[in-house]
Amino acid sequence: MHVAPLSASDVPRYRELMLYAYAAAPDAFVATPEERAAEPESWWLRRAVDPTGLSVAFGAFQEGGLVGTVTLEFLARPKTRHKANLIGMFVYESYRGRGAGAALVQAALACARARPEVRLITLTVTEGNAPAIGLYERCGFRPFGVEPMAIATPEGYKAKVHMWLPIEGSLAA
Secondary structure, rough: OEEOOOOOOHHHHHHHHHHHHHHHHHHHOOOOOOHHHOOOOOHHHHHHHOOOOOEEEEEEOOOOOEEEEEEEOOOOOOOOOOEEEEEEEOOOHHHOOOOHHHHHHHHHHHHHHHHOOEEEEEEEEEEEHHHHHHHHOOOOEEEEEEEEEEEEEEOOOEEEEEEEEHHHHHHHO
């Protein structure tokens, strides 16, 4: 398995994986499968390969197939450009437990560390998703709060755990 930034040629596979993710793990994402399916190809291209450089999507590839992804979003505003957000994390079920998730997070962390202005990375994870929380904690993230009623689901409201990781060498570390 190898992890690399996504390219324009990966966009169809990326869209397919993420549409599956929104349906298979609806509580993990704020968007619905229907919302994302309605997005034009240009949206997916911008999400995967942002020409402004404000986000980088990574893919985990196994035998030529895209089996997982995560995106790192950078903030452009002067007061918040010291932060990056980890979003859109998903690995196909059959590839979980093989290191794909950790490799994706580590690639995103390396990308963030290469930007001197980035001091910390944040993410949210649905409360009760113990495997994801465990992965993020093993990668160094720590919770800093819980947002109640963060998303509405057919079963009721779900909270989101907010987590953060200071970048080594930053003022926050």
